[in-house]
Every structure is written in structure tokens, then in C-alpha cells.
Amino acid sequence: MIQENFMNKVISFIITIFFLLPAGVMAEEPQPAGDLFRKDEVLTLSRCIEIALRQQPSMLASTYTVNAIQSRVGEAQSGYFPQVSVSGGYNRIQPMPGSSNATTPGLVTTTRVNTFDQYSGTAALTQMIYDFGKTPTQVSIARLNLDASRADLDATRAQTILAVKQAYFGLLKAQRNLEVAKETVSQYVQHLDQAKGFFEVGVKPKFDVTKAEVDLSNSQLNLITADNALKIARVTLNNAMGLSNPSEYRIEDSLSFVRKDLTLAKAIDTSMQNRPEVLATERRVRAAEENVSLATKGFFPVISGSAAYSRASINEVNLKQDGWNAGVSISIPIFSGFLTYHQVKEADANYSAAKANFDLLKLNVVLEVQQAYLNLLAAADRIPTSELAQRQATENLEIASGRYGAGVGNPIEVTDAQVTYTNAKTTYTQALYDYNIAVANLDKSMGLK
Numbered sequence: 001m002i003q004e005n006f007m008n009k010v011i012s013f014i015i016t017i018f019f020l021l022p023a024g025v026m027a028e029e030p031q032p033a034g035d036l037f038r039k040d041e042v043l044t045l046s047r048c049i050e051i052a053l054r055q056q057p058s059m060l061a062s063t064y065t066v067n068a069i070q071s072r073v074g075e076a077q078s079g080y081f082p083q084v085s086v087s088g089g090y091n092r093i094q095p096m097p098g099s100s101n102a103t104t105p106g107l108v109t110t111t112r113v114n115t116f117d118q119y120s121g122t123a124a125l126t127q128m129i130y131d132f133g134k135t136p137t138q139v140s141i142a143r144l145n146l147d148a149s150r151a152d153l154d155a156t157r158a159q160t161i162l163a164v165k166q167a168y169f170g171l172l173k174a175q176r177n178l179e180v181a182k183e184t185v186s187q188y189v190q191h192l193d194q195a196k197g198f199f200e201v202g203v204k205p206k207f208d209v210t211k212a213e214v215d216l217s218n219s220q221l222n223l224i225t226a227d228n229a230l231k232i233a234r235v236t237l238n239n240a241m242g243l244s245n246p247s248e249y250r251i252e253d254s255l256s257f258v259r260k261d262l263t264l265a266k267a268i269d270t271s272m273q274n275r276p277e278v279l280a281t282e283r284r285v286r287a288a289e290e291n292v293s294l295a296t297k298g299f300f301p302v303i304s305g306s307a308a309y310s311r312a313s314i315n316e317v318n319l320k321q322d323g324w325n326a327g328v329s330i331s332i333p334i335f336s337g338f339l340t341y342h343q344v345k346e347a348d349a350n351y352s353a354a355k356a357n358f359d360l361l362k363l364n365v366v367l368e369v370q371q372a373y374l375n376l377l378a379a380a381d382r383i384p385t386s387e388l389a390q391r392q393a394t395e396n397l398e399i400a401s402g403r404y405g406a407g408v409g410n411p412i413e414v415t416d417a418q419v420t421y422t423n424a425k426t427t428y429t430q431a432l433y434d435y436n437i438a439v440a441n442l443d444k445s446m447g448l449k
Contacts, residue, residue: 036051036054036055036243036246037051037246037247037249038247039247039248039249040247040248040249040250041249041250042249042250042251042252043249043250043251043252044251044252044254045164045165045168045251045252045254048164048168048237048240048241048251049160049161049164049165051241051242051243052160052161052163052164052240052241052242053157053160053161054242055241055242055243056160056240056241056242057242058156058159058160059153059156059157059160059242062152062153062156062157063153065149065152065153066146066149066150066152066153069142069145069146069149070146072142072145072146073139073142073143073146075142076135076138076139076141076142077135077139079128079131079134079135079138079139080128080135082125082126082127083125083126083127084123084124084125085123085124085125086121086122086123086124087121087122087124088119088120088121088122089118089119089120089121090117090118090119090120091117091118091120092115092117092118093115093116093117093118094115095114095115116314117314118312118313118314119312119313119314120310120311120312120313121310121311121312122308122309122310122311123308123309123310124306124307124308124309125306125307125308126304126305126306127304127305127306128302128303128304129303129304129305129328130302130303131297131300131302131303132297132300132301132302133293133297134294134297134300134302137290137293137294137297138294140290141287141290141291141294144283144284144286144287144290145283145284145287147279147280147283148279148280148281148283148284148287149280151276151277151279151280151283152276152280153276154276154279155275155276155277155280157276157449158276158444158447158449159444160240161444161449162440162441162444163240164237164240164241165436165437165440166240166437166440167233167236167237167239167240167241168237168240168251169255169433169436169437169440170233170236170237170433171230171233171234171236171237171251172251172253172254172255172433173233173255173429173430173432173433174226174229174230174232174233174234175230175233175253176255176425176429177226177229177230177426177429178223178226178227178229178230180226180422180425180426180429181219181222181223181225181226181227181422182223184219184222184223184418184421184422185216185219185220185223187397187401187418188212188215188216188219188418189216191212191215191216191401191404191411191414191418192209192212192213192215192216194212194404194405195208195209195211195212195411196209196212198407203407204407207411208410208411211411211412211415212411215411215415215418237251255429255432255433255436256432256436257380257383257432257435259380260376260380260439260442262373262442264369264370264373267369267372267373267442267445267446268366268369268370270446270447270448271365271366271368271369271445271446271447272362272365273447274446274447274448275365275445275446275447276447277361277365278361278362278365278447281354281357281358281361282358284354285351285354285355285358288347288350288351288353288354288355289351291347291350291351292344292347292348292351294347295340295343295344295346295347296344298333298339298340298343298344299333299340300333301330301331301332301333302330302331303328303329303330303331304328304329304330304331305326305327305328305329306325306326306327306328306329307324307325307326307327308324308325308326309322309323309324310322310323310324311323365445368445369442369445369446372438372441372442372444372445373442375434375438375441375442376435376438376439376441376442378438379431379434379435379437379438380435380438382431382434382435383428383431383432383435386424386427386428386430386431387428387431389424389427389428390424390425390427390428392424393417393420393421393423393424393425394421394424396417396420396421397417397418397420397421399417400413400414400416400417400418401414401417
């Protein structure tokens with residue numbers, strides 16, 4: 001009865017500890033693409049980013065990594081709890097022929113020659129009392145690594161957002177380029193009709209018709225290329241959102257120019273405060289510093305307490321024996337072949353390397369911000385010029401087309417004007433794309449979401 005009560009208490013204690021352990025935040029499973037949006041729905045940039053943050057496998061992998069490292073905090077905290085174990089045994093004992101007695105370890109000596117069964121059970125508890133700060137240091141290191149992994153998750157989130165922005169604006173650029181290609185084909189069709197009409201009444205030579213036909217064929221080839229670029233841009237956006245075969249959708253045209261008012265000094269200062277890579281590396285530097293302290297504590301002893309209850313019995317004679325023990329022990333490291341000494345040296349070297357890598361990261365972040373900022377300024381300066389060139393090319397095409405329609409122009413003049421117009425519109429679209437991508441890169445380099 002005493003043994004059963006003790007075992008019930010041990011089991012109840014283990015179950016209680018199990019349910020009190022902190023649960024990690026589990027990552028969400030990706031949803032089917034059909035559940036994310038309706039067919040032919042117009043997706044905004046923010047909506048695409050929202051989908052990517054839920055569907056991208058890289059985000060899920062980073063989230064699961066955080067969950068795993070969160071469990072390591074619990075592993076480190078386990079040193080604070082008592083360690084409980086239960087063991088049992090059964091022996092079937094057959095005395096040797098001619099033997100006059102059988103001796104059972106831990107029991108009184110009995111004189112028997114028959115075969116008998118022996119049962120034994122032990123419940124033990126060990127509790128660390130004081131380890132000179134080893135367990136608290138291990139918990140601190142685990143928490144710093146958890147903070148670093150969460151910052152890594154933020155870095156993955158920032159990279160995912162940047163990829164979606166690049167793909168989103170790339171799709172907008174491809175759509176506009178396709179519209180320009182269609183417009184060019186339509187204009188060349190009109191020009192061919194004009195040339196045929198002039199040739200039929202004898203106003204223009206056959207050369208004009210042939211030249212218009214060649215221009216139309218080239219524009220149709222360009223249309224095929226633009227259409228293929230649009231398809232590639234769409235699958236690129238699908239990939240950035242973590243979708244393999246989504247329903248048909250459209251996106252909102254937000255390819256515009258809104259000047260970003262920001263100084264370089266402010267951008268650098270913001271990056272040092274917000275970049276998740278900086279935060280993650282800073283936490284790892286602190287963890288490396290704690291590792292030096294942990295290695296140093298290997299020179300110190302560990303004090304622990306223990307208690308155990310055991311019971312054994314022989315069924316043939318209804319012999320039972322109970323026992324318990326309790327005590328305190330201290331383990332003092334005297335000499336380990338210089339193991340602890342070299343562990344301290346290794347931890348100190350790793351700490352120095354972590355600090356150097358942290359300094360290198362800050363230099364690279366500053367460089368990235370400077371490059372993104374300069375690219376933003378250059379992209380902003382190109383937009384007014386390309387916009388003016390587009391207006392001028394439009395006027396030039398109208399003049400050339402009007403002259404040819406009045407019978408005083410020539411097909412080469414119309415072709416040149418059309419090519420200039422197409423290039424000007426494409427260049428303006430490219431300038432808008434470059435500026436929006438530059439803004440996205442600068443935001444990412446500053447750690448903005």
C-alpha cells in the first residue's frame with residue numbers, strides 16, 4: 001500500500017509538470033490557393049504581401065525554427081526541476097543443485113532450495129540545489145538564441161515582402177509594355193491601310209506598302225515577346241506569394257511616382273535600429289559572451305540532493321523489504337585533462353569572432369543603405385525626363401502621322417516616329433518601375449515593413 005501511494009504521487013507529479021510546460025506558438029499550415037481569393041479578384045500590393053506571409057514555405061520554415069528554439073528554452077529550464085525516475089525488476093531464481101540456501105541481495109538470507117520469483121521496484125528523485133549559475137546561464141543563452149531566431153524570422157519576412165514587391169511591380173511593368181505593344185500593332189495596321197489606299201489611287205509607291213507590312217510584322221513579333229514577358233511576370237508573382245497554380249486574378253495598377261522625402265543619415269540611423277539582421281547578430285554576440293561565462297563555470301562544483309524509495313519481495317515466502325534513502329552530494333571537478341580550460345578558450349575566441357562579424361554586418365548594412373539611397377535619387381531624377389520624352393514622342397508621332405495622311409510625309413518618317421514613341425513609353429514605364437523598386441529596396445535596407 002505504501003509503495004502504491006508513493007507511485008501514484010510520482011505519476012501525478014510528472015503529469016502536472018508535463019501540462020505546465022510552456023507551449024510554443026505553432027506555425028500555420030498553408031491554405032489552398034482557392035481559399036485565399038476569388039477568381040478574377042483584383043489584388044492590391046498589400047493583399048499579395050498578406051498572402052505571401054501566410055503561404056511562403058520560407059516563412060513557414062522560419063516559423064518552425066523559432067518553435068524549435070523556443071523548446072530549447074524549456075530544455076534549459078528543465079535543470080530547475082527535480083528529475084524523477086522509476087525502475088522495476090523481476091527475477092526468476094533457480095538455485096544450483098546441492099545448494100542449501102539462496103541469498104538475495106538486499107534481503108535477509110533464507111534457506112530454500114525451491115525455485116522462486118523476486119520482484120523489486122525503486123522510485124528516485126534528484127534535485128539540483130546549486131550549480132554556481134550554470135543553469136541560469138544556460139537559460140539566458142537559450143533566450144538570447146530565441147530572440148535571434150525571431151529576428152531571423154523578421155528578416156525572412158522582410159525578404160519575402162521585397163520579393164513580392166519586385167514581382168508585383170514587374171507584373172505591372174509587363175502589363176503596360178503589353179499595352180504599348182498592342183497599341184503599336186494597331187497604329188501600324190492603320191498605317192498599312194493608309195499606304196494601301198494611297199498606292200491604289202497612285203499617290204504613293206509600292207515601297208510604302210511593303211515598308212508598312214514589314215513594320216507591322218516586326219510589331220507583331222514584339223507583341224508576342226511582350227505577351228510572354230507578361231506570363232513570366234505572373235508566374236514570378238505566383239512564386240513570390242507561395243502559390244503554384246492559383247485561380248485567375250488581376251492586380252491593381254499602382255505603378256506611380258510619389259517622391260520619398262528622406263535624408264541618408266536618417267536612413268542609416270533607422271537601419272541600425274530596425275534591421276532584424278542587426279538585432280539577431282547582436283543577440284548572438286551576447287549569447288557568445290554568456291557562453292564564455294558558462295564555460296568558466298565548469299571549474300565550479302555542483303551540489304544536488306537525492307531521495308529514493310525501494311521495495312523488494314519474494315513471493316514464495318511472502319517476504320517483503322522496504323527501504324528509502326536521502327542525501328546531499330557535491331561534485332567537485334579536480335582535473336579533466338585541461339578540458340574546461342580549452343572550453344573557455346574556445347568560447348572566448350567564438351565571442352571575439354561574433355563581435356567582428358557584428359562589426360562587419362553593420363558596415364555591410366550601411367553600404368546597402370547608401371546604395372539603395374543613391375539608386376532612389378537616380379531613379380527619381382529619371383522620371384521627369386522620361387515623362388517629358390514621352391510627351392514629345394507623342395507629339396512627334398502625331399505630326400508624322402498627320403503629314404503622311406496629308407500626303408506630304410514618307411513612311412520612314414512615320415516608322416521613326418513610331419519607334420521613338422514606343423521606346424519613350426517603355427522607358428517611362430521602366431523609370432516608374434525602377435523608382436518603386438528602389439523605394440522597396442530602401443525600405444528593406446532600413447528594416448521597414
